[in-house]
Amino acid sequence: xxxxxxxxxxxxxxxxxxxxxxxxxxxxxxxxxxxxxxxxxxxxxxxxxxxxxxxxxxxxxxxxxxxxxxxxxxxxxxxxxxxxxxxxxxxxxxxxxxxxxxxxxxxxxxxxxxxxxxxxxxxxxxxxxxxxxxxxxxxxxxxxxxxxxxx
Numbered sequence: 004x005x006x007x008x009x010x011x012x013x014x015x016x017x018x019x020x021x022x023x024x025x026x027x028x029x030x031x032x033x034x035x036x037x038x039x040x041x042x043x044x045x046x047x048x049x050x051x052x053x054x055x056x057x058x059x060x061x062x063x064x065x066x067x068x069x070x071x072x073x074x075x076x077x078x079x080x081x082x083x084x085x086x087x088x089x090x091x092x093x094x095x096x097x098x099x100x101x102x103x104x105x106x107x108x109x110x111x112x113x114x115x116x117x118x119x120x121x122x123x124x125x126x127x128x129x130x131x132x133x134x135x136x137x138x139x140x141x142x143x144x145x146x147x148x149x150x151x152x153x154x
Contacts, residue, residue, distance in 0.1 A: 019070055033100075037054065051084075057070070057077070060073040077092055
């Protein structure tokens with residue numbers, strides 16, 4: 004059963020640069036490094052600010068629809084990953100890396116302007132979700148007759 008699921012996932016792996024090209028009407032697909040640490044991509048390597056932003060907007064591996072929705076969010080929010088005034092979508096349409104400083108082609112080593120260091124309702128919801136998850140997984144005390152002391 005697991006082999007079937009793995010084979011299905013491998014067959015269904017989308018070509019995210021191609022999806023980005025088609026969704027944004029780009030002249031060529033962007034390099035994988037607009038999101039990933041290297042052009043090899045891969046699970047757990049989304050470290051660039053633009054990629055981290057897309058993840059925060061629901062991007063899921065192997066899910067082209069989630070990529071299109073995250074790109075729509077970036078366009079609708081006029082998101083800027085490089086902090087230099089050029090929106091991510093405009094940078095991609097100009098053939099630029101949205102993580103790079105305005106007017107450059109290279110990558111930027113910038114921390115995203117959101118996450119644990121940024122207070123806000125999204126972080127509070129994340130913390131609340133983690134707390135509920137830990138609470139639900141806590142061991143429960145048993146009473147001699149087999150009933151739990153709390154529901």
